[in-house]
Amino acid sequence: MKKLMAANWKMFKTAQDAKETAVELVELVGELSEDREVVVFPPFTALHAAGEVFSQHEGYSFGGQNVCAALEGAFTGEISPLMLKDAGCTWVLTGHSERRALFGETSEQVGEKTTFALNNGLNVCLCIGETLEEREAGKLEAVISEQLEKGLATIPDVAPECLAVAYEPVWAIGTGKVAGPEEIVEAHAIVRAKLLDILKGKANTTRVLYGGSVKPENATQIIALDNVDGVLVGGASLKAESFSKIVTA
Numbered sequence: 001m002k003k004l005m006a007a008n009w010k011m012f013k014t015a016q017d018a019k020e021t022a023v024e025l026v027e028l029v030g031e032l033s034e035d036r037e038v039v040v041f042p043p044f045t046a047l048h049a050a051g052e053v054f055s056q057h058e059g060y061s062f063g064g065q066n067v068c069a070a071l072e073g074a075f076t077g078e079i080s081p082l083m084l085k086d087a088g089c090t091w092v093l094t095g096h097s098e099r100r101a102l103f104g105e106t107s108e109q110v111g112e113k114t115t116f117a118l119n120n121g122l123n124v125c126l127c128i129g130e131t132l133e134e135r136e137a138g139k140l141e142a143v144i145s146e147q148l149e150k151g152l153a154t155i156p157d158v159a160p161e162c163l164a165v166a167y168e169p170v171w172a173i174g175t176g177k178v179a180g181p182e183e184i185v186e187a188h189a190i191v192r193a194k195l196l197d198i199l200k201g202k203a204n205t206t207r208v209l210y211g212g213s214v215k216p217e218n219a220t221q222i223i224a225l226d227n228v229d230g231v232l233v234g235g236a237s238l239k240a241e242s243f244s245k246i247v248t249a
């Protein structure tokens with residue numbers, strides 16, 4: 001199983017910046033190790049520019065940060081899986097905590113998007129994670145179990161490599177506060193056990209990524225932990241120099 005090294009560029013970068021970062025990234029990484037796969041999530045307006053670069057390099061792919069659970073229609077401001085595929089995307093993120101917290105996405109909606117994207121031929125990275133308040137109230141397992149149950153409730157029968165789950169504790173996102181190794185191992189074990197319930201035999205080959213303040217300085221340790229099959233990186237993926245160090249960690 002290849003480690004999935006994912007970059008979430010959030011609402012950063014013009015098309016030109018994205019292209020320059022993509023060119024620099026593939027140069028700095030050099031020959032991508034066989035056990036690594038890179039997927040980058042640029043903003044919609046930079047998909048084409050970044051995609052032109054990544055599509056020419058083995059082991060790199062790119063995707064959208066959000067998707068609508070409809071193919072087309074009167075949904076102002078939304079983007080459909082057909083449009084993402086038309087732009088060359090093979091992946092999409094669903095359920096990122098910023099979508100849940102700032103745009104009110106519910107776990108049910110995240111589940112609809114996940115199913116719809118998979119049904120329409122996109123690979124999905126489903127993001128889950130608890131807030132600090134939920135963690136302190138002892139609800140870690142309940143929260144991530146519910147997000148997984150609802151997020152994967154109606155997914156089609158797809159190959160395990162088409163789905164990834166990113167565990168991102170909300171309190172570690174963009175805060176510089178990374179979860180400790182024990183906390184990551186504990187949460188990833190819960191995710192894996194829940195995936196076994198839901199996906200049965202496919203659970204062990206479905207990649208579970210860690211996200212939340214991953215940096216070059218902590219990536220090597222995080223990637224080596226039990227049940228960590230890759231990382232989803234925000235801030236430290238914006239500069240090719242730092243993301244290249246994470247990709248090769």
Ligand code: G2H
Pocket residue numbers: 008168172173174175211212213214232233234235236
């Ligand atoms: C979590 C993560 C990327 P950061 O949002 O999805 O961002 O690495 O900046 O904490």
